[in-house]
Amino acid sequence: MDGAVNHEYRTIDVPVDGGALRAGVWDPEDAGPDAPTVLLVHGVTASHLAWPFVVERLPGVRVVAPDLRGRGRSNGIDGAAGMAAHAADLTALLDALGIHSTVVVGHSMGGFVSVVFAHLSPERVSRLLLVDGGLPLDVPAGLSTDELVAGILGPTAARLSMRFADAGEYLDFWRQHPAFTGAWTPELERYLAYDLVDDGAGAFRPATSYATTADDTVDMNTGDALPAALAGLQHPTRLITVPRGLQDEPPGLYAPEHLARLLSEYPAVEHERVDGFNHYTIVMSPSGADVVAAALREELAARV
Template structure:
């Protein structure tokens, strides 16, 4: 049984436009953060759907919402993550895509610009393929294009090498909230530039399960989703059948603030050759996390979201 902990740090970063919504999906309800612009008739408000990464939550997105004060921003906790942790499997990109479409149904949103970070980029592509009328355009943020194994490395090994530290964290338990914050403060991609958003993001991710404090993402959700980031059929089909304007943003450093990044130069060249209309766009001086969780990352992402809204 999952118990949600009090979150005094959350309201400080999400701001007054924020509300939490429970949207009906397969097997229960999905927890969704919604930022509504003030003083604008509902039907006239453009919508951005922001889809988080493989072990993240909707609390990755307050900076994006703050930078788009005239836009409705809808950010779900994906199945098996955050306050949607107890939704049952199966997981996988088609399931996540159908969940996001159900959230749009619940909010009476006809179509939206979809911004997907990390695994959220893969979800966004599959959403556009399975529910093309719900998507206006796509902004993929350091995700969406399948990860390419180096020569001699099997796909299974690549998934483990890239996300191994993430899987290790999900198996850990923590004495209290301060212990989890200390763990993240030592994380090379996040701890060096800690902000109020980091406090809220980390606090939100800690839940009590059968008396133990642990990260919210279910291990089985990670395990089911991880291979699709390398060679998932639904992702390959979505890329091949892509019909929406798409922007692909890439970070220069990876999940551990390392070089090479998630998409090294050979991967960028490979996907550019396959999809010449989808050139990688560099976001400077960020890593895989800070591209959405630091202001200098969001400042570079938002112009592309604005351009997508104008299409």
């Protein structure tokens, strides 16, 4: 389901620093140019095809979702990544589509990107919806890059160095993933198959490189962009967290004690803890998308 019910799906390529940014656009059927628009920003090793479940639940809403640089069909962009670089790419994407301001939704690393984007280009953002990401993670100081990536992402990062004979072998690899037990769908298969690219040696690899993932993971956890953005947070911001992580393990990315400290530090952030989901299924499952789409419709209704 690249497209979604009540939407027409297309892709565009937008010139950015170092190459071209691919994005998916879902135009609502029978909707004019004044249809509300939302910008959806995916996670650290994902792509724009993480979002069709949510799109399907947004009739009448135009949805724009990029493959962030280094991911999906944007993986040929040269140059460093990092939150500020992604934010600049989002500005170029909105410019290309003639969108002045929009509600922005960020999942996982996309939440960090969205917070920085709102700080660097405040006039382009009306409201922020962060889904299990965007506020600092609880990671020890002094870790090496590899330790930081492994500690946060675990097998999600390890697979980036793996090679696969074909899409079938890649899907078999993911079928064993604990996060998707009971949540396997055709939409998920299409999302995963899109991730594969030719490695040039007769096999296939995930589109996202380990180096890109490492650069972004370090920046969003130890760089200056996120602290500055959070210190200057000025947009209405809503955070949804879930109790299980990337391996379907408790307590998830935001343990209750750490989360309480964050919410005390950033009291303007409206928080909702949603039981029954892990870091993936809150976006990439029908019931998780129900939660996110309902929250997003509320954010659209609350726009000034």
